[in-house]
Amino acid sequence: MSGTDPTRPAEGERPLTRRPWTLPSAIAREFDPSRAGRKARRTVRDWFADFTCFFAAVVIGMLGADAVTGNPHISPGWAEFDQVLGALACAAVWLRRRWPVGLALAMVPVSVASDTAGGAAAIALFTLAVHRPFRYVAWIGGASVAVVPLTYWLRPDATMPYGITIAFGVLLTITVIGWGMFVRSRRELLLSLRDRAVRAENEAALRAEQAQRLAREDIAREMHDVLAHRLTLLSVHAGALEFRPDAPREEIARAAGVIRESSHEALQDLRQVIGVLRGGEADASGRPQPTLAALDTLIAESRDADMKVVLHNRVTDPDSVPTALGRTAYRIAQEGLTNARKHAPGAEVTVTVTGAPGKGLTLSVHNPAPPGPVPVVPGSGQGLIGLAERASLAGGRLGHEAGTDGGFHLEAWLPWAS
DSSP states (O other), X not given: OOSSOTTSOOTTOOOGGGOGGGSOHHHHHHHOGGGTTSOOOOOHHHHHHHHXXXXXXXXXXXXXXXXXXXXXXXXXXXXXHHHHHHHHHHHHGGGTTTOHHHHHHHHHHHHHHOSTTHHHHHHHHHHHHHHSOHHHHHHHHHHHHHTHHHHHHHSOOXXXXXXXXXXXXXXXXXXXXXXXXXXXXXXHHHHHHHHHHHHHHHHHHHHHHHHHHHHHHHHHHHHHXXXXXXXXXXXXXXXXXXXXXXXXXXXXXXXXXXXXXXXXXXHHHHHHHHHHHTTOOTTTTOOXXXXXXXXXXXXXXXXXXXXXXXXXXXXXXXGGSOHHHHHHHHHHHHHHHHHHHHHSTTOEEEEEEEEETTTEEEEEEEEOOOSSOOOOOOOOSOHHHHHHHHHHHTTOEEEEEEOTXXXXXXXEEEOOOO
């Protein structure tokens, strides 16, 4: 996917990826792509959490061992076995990240046999709730709650009644599970927010890239429409000077004047486009954009280049045509005249404009077959494609066809709101 790299922070930010040691290893691996694909290693926070869990399991185990020693319902031999089993359970706490399901499942019968292992069993159940889906927590947590009455029936508490110990044990188990699920939900929320931010950055980058692409296409289309017309005028008059060096001085002077004026106009248009590319406004040069009312000037320029052009403008008030609509129609007529000048020199071109508000604006450019040989004129072949895109963007349509007599017909319909 192209666009901004979502893993690269913007200036002024202090992202969490710069401090991965403050995150759990699972989240740090998601936030830092350099850790992806590698074996999960404990971060500083993981080590601190593991030591804290081990210390808590040992402290709770010591309290449980003291209670077992002073419990008259438990024999000294079983008390010693209880403490040994509890010590092994505390040591197994270090395996909680690698085998959370297996450790929690093993702690269910261990917690029944040993009060000293109570802290380790709680840590294992908490780890299961943090790192595994709810279906594992439901089965193993339910088993842990179910064995509470059996635990205190086999080894009654010396200070509390049987019913209260069962209620306390069930409440403690549910609290541990709920705390673990809360931690898991917070981590999932953090990851979802991170994914949402990454998607938003990528979408913004794609939108910016698409906007730049559309702007480049608009500028390329405008340069083609404007400069192609000017440069073909230059080509026609320069060719006339080249092939008729013995022409009268008046014709040479007139052709040179047209070349000079067309060159000046082309330079102005080019400066305007460059101004847009540099981030300025489209009308930074102060030159108004052409509309349908400027169609007479376009025809006059073409006639000055010795083109035979007949204009049938049946629009009652060209100034009433909306600016965007008139500019599109002007560009279509300009491209049609440019193509006729290049591919049918000497042929009479007919430009017809009709339309009214609510009915749309129809513009057609028609030329018959050229009366003589056609010189080879370089072209990109993108003019008609650009016109079709321009008409489509305006909500209209454009069609063209080559006649059987060698002529060419171009017609466009553009919507004109009432």
